[in-house]
Amino acid sequence: MKPGFFLKESLRSMRRNAVPSVAAFASVLVTTLVLGVFIPVVQATNGAADDVRGRVLVDVDLNTTATPAEVARVHAELVRAPHVKSVRFVSKQTGYEQERKLNPQAFALIGYNPLPDIFRVTPSNPGDSALVKAELDQSSPRGTRLVTDPAIAAVQNSQAETNQILSATRTIKLTMALLAALLIFASVLLISNTIRLSLFSRRREVEVMKLVGATDWFIRWPFVLEGLFLGALGGGAAIGLLALAKVTLVDPLANTVKLISQPDMIAFPLLIAILMGCAVAVSAAGSGLSLRRFLRV
Amino acid sequence: MSPVETIARRRLNVTLPAREGAVRRPTTTGAGRAVRPARDRRDVVVELRGVSKLYGAGDTGLERATFAVRRQEMVFLVGPTGSGKSTIMRLLIKELDPSEGVVRVAGHDLSEIARKKIPYYRRNVGVVFQDFKLLPNRTVYENVAYALQVTGASRKQIRTTLPDILHLTGLSTKLHNYPHQLSGGEQQRVAVARAFASHPPLLLADEPTGNLDPETSIGIMQLLYRINRAGTTVIVATHDREMVDRMRRRVIELRRGRIVRDEATGLYAREENTNELGDRLRAETATVNAARGILGPKR
Numbered sequence: 001m002k003p004g005f006f007l008k009e010s011l012r013s014m015r016r017n018a019v020p021s022v023a024a025f026a027s028v029l030v031t032t033l034v035l036g037v038f039i040p041v042v043q044a045t046n047g048a049a050d051d052v053r054g055r056v057l058v059d060v061d062l063n064t065t066a067t068p069a070e071v072a073r074v075h076a077e078l079v080r081a082p083h084v085k086s087v088r089f090v091s092k093q094t095g096y097e098q099e100r101k102l103n104p105q106a107f108a109l110i111g112y113n114p115l116p117d118i119f120r121v122t123p124s125n126p127g128d129s130a131l132v133k134a135e136l137d138q139s140s141p142r143g144t145r146l147v148t149d150p151a152i153a154a155v156q157n158s159q160a161e162t163n164q165i166l167s168a169t170r171t172i173k174l175t176m177a178l179l180a181a182l183l184i185f186a187s188v189l190l191i192s193n194t195i196r197l198s199l200f201s202r203r204r205e206v207e208v209m210k211l212v213g214a215t216d217w218f219i220r221w222p223f224v225l226e227g228l229f230l231g232a233l234g235g236g237a238a239i240g241l242l243a244l245a246k247v248t249l250v251d252p253l254a255n256t257v258k259l260i261s262q263p264d265m266i267a268f269p270l271l272i273a274i275l276m277g278c279a280v281a282v283s284a285a286g287s288g289l290s291l292r293r294f295l296r297v
Numbered sequence: 298m299s300p301v302e303t304i305a306r307r308r309l310n311v312t313l314p315a316r317e318g319a320v321r322r323p324t325t326t327g328a329g330r331a332v333r334p335a336r337d338r339r340d341v342v343v344e345l346r347g348v349s350k351l352y353g354a355g356d357t358g359l360e361r362a363t364f365a366v367r368r369q370e371m372v373f374l375v376g377p378t379g380s381g382k383s384t385i386m387r388l389l390i391k392e393l394d395p396s397e398g399v400v401r402v403a404g405h406d407l408s409e410i411a412r413k414k415i416p417y418y419r420r421n422v423g424v425v426f427q428d429f430k431l432l433p434n435r436t437v438y439e440n441v442a443y444a445l446q447v448t449g450a451s452r453k454q455i456r457t458t459l460p461d462i463l464h465l466t467g468l469s470t471k472l473h474n475y476p477h478q479l480s481g482g483e484q485q486r487v488a489v490a491r492a493f494a495s496h497p498p499l500l501l502a503d504e505p506t507g508n509l510d511p512e513t514s515i516g517i518m519q520l521l522y523r524i525n526r527a528g529t530t531v532i533v534a535t536h537d538r539e540m541v542d543r544m545r546r547r548v549i550e551l552r553r554g555r556i557v558r559d560e561a562t563g564l565y566a567r568e569e570n571t572n573e574l575g576d577r578l579r580a581e582t583a584t585v586n587a588a589r590g591i592l593g594p595k596r
Contacts, residue, residue, distance in 0.1 A: 002449075005446065012434070013434070016434040017434070204430075204433075205432055205433070205434070207430075208430045208431070208432055209432075209443070209447070210416070210419075211390065211392070211419065211424055211430065212419070212420075212443060212444050212447055212491065213416045213417070213418075213419035213420035213444070213447050213448070213495075214416055214443075214447040215413075215416040215417075215447070216416075218416075218447055
């Protein structure tokens with residue numbers, strides 16, 4: 001193998017086939033750019049959906065007469081119960097203060113604290129809230145309640161709202177996944193088509209090379225290198241534009257708009273690395289693989 | 298002897314060594330005519346034995362063709378379009394595999410060459426096509442150099458070998474032209490130069506003059522003749538029967554995939570140099586044209 005020769009060959013062929021080269025560069029640029037915008041958008045949307053889902057809670061109300069010993073017992077039971085991620089205790093007093101702040105007049109009117117001690121239970125999975133409720137508060141066939149602990153007065157999982165949240169976020173996530181799949185599919189098609197076209201216009205050249213006695217890899221290396229260069233150039237240009245957009249548009253907004261500063265959003269350097277890797281790998285591998293059809297001479 | 302001829306002769310003995318006992322002496326052609334027996338089995342460069350090629354849909358490309366070509370021979374395959382000339386050429390560069398029979402080149406059964414080894418085999422066979430098949434984005438020099446580059450030749454080797462070949466083919470002044478800047482005859486010269494660049498022991502030309510006018514054709518034939526005299530076995534497929542008759546070399550005639558004639562012309566033995574050949578071809582062409590002028594077009 002002669003790297004210098006192959007390098008020169010690939011540079012020459014890019015120069016001599018300027019139009020297909022520019023087309024390949026442009027298609028890599030556009031797809032990388034679109035992916036670069038879309039990946040954070042998907043992530044932010046998913047993050048927001050997860051955030052909403054994280055608010056699905058099961059409230060376990062204790063009897064207003066519950067003693068501290070009973071509170072401790074129920075806490076232990078809840079922690080042990082399946083499908084429970086975390087348990088937060090809101091005492092009578094804390095609850096009263098919070099609610100009074102929201103609605104001072106109503107509480108002034110009541111004049112005393114009507115609230116029970118409450119456990120806010122976060123299910124390990126938002127969809128499991130019904131299971132958690134069933135675990136703690138079962139209904140008998142006759143409709144009477146079979147509470148697992150006498151200190152528990154009621155278990156509320158606000159069924160209707162929970163279902164709404166779950167179905168809405170599920171729809172959003174599914175739509176995003178579908179869009180992402182479509183976009184990736186379209187990108188691969190676009191790049192492979194561009195490569196195919198540029199190779200097709202040079203299939204005679206490949207045929208002649210084979211007839212002169214060139215081995216497959218002797219022909220393939222310059223094409224792979226060409227794909228590598230064009231992928232790197234297109235990917236690099238797209239990343240440059242993305243960085244520009246990030247610095248000028250996204251960063252100033254990050255403080256004011258919640259979505260953009262999602263904690264689980266992909267880090268910019270990682271995003272760059274992924275995009276660059278994909279752009280280079282897809283175009284280099286694409287060139288090498290698409291060539292196979294024309295090498296059968 | 299020119300330096301090129303010296304190189305060619307020297308190389309002939311080292312490339313494509315014949316395997317002992319691999320080649321059997323051919324006795325008959327497909328049409329049952331006697332063929333000149335090979336003097337020495339190592340002398341046979343190309344051998345086809347009972348070779349048939351069926352294309353899909355029942356088309357026959359070649360039917361039980363049997364013939365042998367000795368080293369340093371110049372052989373013409375003639376016949377109308379579709380008679381099987383190109384099929385033989387494509388079989389010889391292993392672009393096609395025979396449906397039946399054995400194709401041997403320098404004693405090697407081509408069916409035993411693995412797909413991966415085909416490029417290495419092809420480097421020992423120069424090929425010239427009717428449509429030249431030059432690389433459009435490369436200059437004359439680069440086109441010819443490519444044939445050497447594929448073999449892994451260094452730039453220095455290429456720089457020392459190429460001028461001789463380009464001089465031999467009369468392309469010294471066109472080095473930096475691209476194929477589209479050349480006439481048909483010049484392009485075909487480039488193709489011949491490329492085919493001969495690595496001094497292969499066997500050179501195949503498929504309708505090399507098919508797209509060229511008579512005068513240019515004579516030039517290409519002279520070139521092939523010169524290469525043949527330098528020690529390379531040359532097989533030319535053509536439908537230009539008049540040219541073949543005037544060349545006075547062995548002729549294998551094909552018709553619908555069958556060999557119908559395989560004979561050496563009477564004056565075969567007479568040696569001419571390249572210039573004498575060119576002069577004679579021109580003179581005979583002129584005579585024929587003059588006669589046509591008097592008698593009207595033939596047929």
